[in-house]
Amino acid sequence: MSHLFEELDYCVTPIGALSLRRRRDLRLGVDVFEIKLGDEFLMTSYFTASEVALGRLGVAACDGTALDVVVGGLGLGYTAQAVLEHGAVSELLVVEFLGPVIEWHESGVLPMGRKLTDNPRCRLLQGDFFAMAASKTGFDVNRPGRLFDAVLVEIDHTPEFLLDERSDSFYQLDGLMFLRMHLKPKGIFGLWSNDPTDQRFLDRLAQAFPEAWAEPVIFHNPLTDRPFTQTVYLARNGSSAGA
Numbered sequence: 001m002s003h004l005f006e007e008l009d010y011c012v013t014p015i016g017a018l019s020l021r022r023r024r025d026l027r028l029g030v031d032v033f034e035i036k037l038g039d040e041f042l043m044t045s046y047f048t049a050s051e052v053a054l055g056r057l058g059v060a061a062c063d064g065t066a067l068d069v070v071v072g073g074l075g076l077g078y079t080a081q082a083v084l085e086h087g088a089v090s091e092l093l094v095v096e097f098l099g100p101v102i103e104w105h106e107s108g109v110l111p112m113g114r115k116l117t118d119n120p121r122c123r124l125l126q127g128d129f130f131a132m133a134a135s136k137t138g139f140d141v142n143r144p145g146r147l148f149d150a151v152l153v154e155i156d157h158t159p160e161f162l163l164d165e166r167s168d169s170f171y172q173l174d175g176l177m178f179l180r181m182h183l184k185p186k187g188i189f190g191l192w193s194n195d196p197t198d199q200r201f202l203d204r205l206a207q208a209f210p211e212a213w214a215e216p217v218i219f220h221n222p223l224t225d226r227p228f229t230q231t232v233y234l235a236r237n238g239s240s241a242g243a
Helices: 049-060 078-084 099-107 129-133 165-171 173-180 199-208
Strands: 005-013 016-025 030-037 040-044 067-072 089-096 122-126 148-153 183-193 211-221 226-236
Touching (some): 016 099, 049 211, 049 226, 067 078, 089 099, 129 165, 129 173, 173 183, 173 199, 199 211
Parallel strands (some): 067 148, 148 183
Antiparallel strands (some): 016 030, 183 226
């Protein structure tokens, strides 16, 4: 029998108080894991359909095999695990700003246990994804300037609803154009959003990339007992430099 409520970890971070909680939902008969930053929910195991969709759709849009993928934001790990389901993925690099989140995966305290840390194709790296995206050296500290087949991001709630204002420039035209520099020709950029498609952001994405589209993800919300719509944004790099 599970405890009805348990705070598994609590710590202060540079962007606020971080907590990991587990509680029993008696109505659904399941344990629910939640990550909170201050008063904001970063992630819940109640609904993970769109996080999984980001990983699956992002990799499915890539060409070729032996794919190198970056995921920005670790959370409970559902996007990363969905990426690793694809046999075409050679290496996954997950960039997470908050060290305790990586430690939760290393200790196996989360529902996913140690699936990510025990997978030889996956590497967890503590770092500032947005600073890396805006740099010339990029995401792999061991291989500066490395290009990737896909960069998938699941950090902020939406391009407008940010957890921390330092990421604002990433969602603007210049930030998106800089992100393209870290993609291989025809590489894929993917972004998770908690809201239905925002046409303004999709138009901005289409300015930065030769091809851009949105994939609505509709699932049943057990809390409201109604359908709920989130979005996965996708964009494809040009076939050559400057294209």
